[in-house]
Amino acid sequence: MGLLKKIGLGILGVVILLTIVAFLLPRTAHMERSIAITAPRATVFSILHGFRSFNKWSPWAEMDPQARYTYEGPDFGVGAKQTWSGNPKTVGTGYQQITEVRPPESITSDLDFGAQGKAVTRFLLASDGRGTRVTWILDADMGMNPVSRYFGLMFDRMMGPDFEKGLAKLKIYAESLPKVDFDGLPVEKVTVQSVPVAFCPRPARGTIRRSPPRSERPTIRSDCSSRRRD
Numbered sequence: 581m582g583l584l585k586k587i588g589l590g591i592l593g594v595v596i597l598l599t600i601v602a603f604l605l606p607r608t609a610h611m612e613r614s615i616a617i618t619a620p621r622a623t624v625f626s627i628l629h630g631f632r633s634f635n636k637w638s639p640w641a642e643m644d645p646q647a648r649y650t651y652e653g654p655d656f657g658v659g660a661k662q663t664w665s666g667n668p669k670t671v672g673t674g675y676q677q678i679t680e681v682r683p684p685e686s687i688t689s690d691l692d693f694g695a696q697g698k699a700v701t702r703f704l705l706a707s708d709g710r711g712t713r714v715t716w717i718l719d720a721d722m723g724m725n726p727v728s729r730y731f732g733l734m735f736d737r738m739m740g741p742d743f744e745k746g747l748a749k750l751k752i753y754a755e756s757l758p759k760v761d762f763d764g765l766p767v768e769k770v771t772v773q774s775v776p777v778a779f780c781p782r783p784a785r786g787t788i789r790r791s792p793p794r795s796e797r798p799t800i801r802s803d804c805s806s807r808r809r810d
Contacts, residue, residue, distance in 0.1 A: 609722055609735035614715040615747040619754040620761035621705050621712040625684035627754060628703050630655050631662035631676070637753045639746035643670040657681050672696065691718075714750065716743050 617624055627633050632655055635641040647666025653659035663675040673694045680688040684705060691699040699720035706713045718739060 609720045610718070611736045611739055611743070612715055612717040613740060613743040613747055614713060615751055616708065616711060616713055617751045617754050618711040619757065620759065621684050621707045622762045623757055623760070624705055624712045624714060624750075624754050625687075627750070628705075629657060629678065629681055629683070629687050630660050633753075634662060637746060637749040639742045639749065640671050643667075647671050653677070676701070697721075712754075714747065716747060718743070 627637075631651060635649065641647075644666040647664055650663045652661040652663070658678055658681055661675060661677040664671060665673045674692050674696075676689050676691050678687060678689045680686075686705065687703045689701050691701055693699070697720060699718055702717040702719075704715040704717065706715075720735065
């Protein structure tokens with residue numbers, strides 16, 4: 581009985597010690613990765629200041645192809661929001677929403693991972709000689725939970741590879757777009773009235789177009805009278 585008591589006191593002492601150490605650890609976790617993209621800064625900014633193109637380069641989209649995504653608010657800028665719901669073992673459930681935009685330098689968003697906590701993500705865009713240097717930053721508050729404090733120590737190691745993969749995919753996507761630099765030009769969203777358009781496909785080379793029978797040809801009427809010359 582004395583041995584079991586000693587073991588119990590030893591375990592309790594270790595738990596207390598780990599708890600004390602946890603509160604000496606940093607409360608916030610910070611991680612960032614960057615990449616050089618051979619594309620105009622305005623092009624990269626146009627991809628990042630909305631979520632409609634997010635899954636084209638997201639490092640998590642392919643982890644759960646069956647995940648569902650919904651969008652709220654404006655398509656671009658402050659208020660744009662993406663909500664996802666998927667496999668709890670891969671992408672889980674949460675949302676991200678843009679809270680601040682400084683064209684074309686930075687985009688800041690709130691991240692909510694549900695039971696896994698919250699974070700703030702930020703993209704910094706800087707023009708360089710050949711394109712754009714993109715820095716992806718993630719900051720999270722570990723709170724007062726001792727376990728979360730220890731998790732913060734592994735934050736960079738766990739999330740870093742995903743950020744590196746996402747930036748690599750963003751580079752491929754951005755560099756595949758036309759190299760048009762519209763940085764500094766005023767951009768606004770407008771609604772235009774639809775107009776009918778007639779499209780006549782051009783036949784492939786080598787094909788022979790046959791005229792339909794006269795009975796199947798459409799009748800074309802004209803208000804203009806024609807005169808016959810003798």
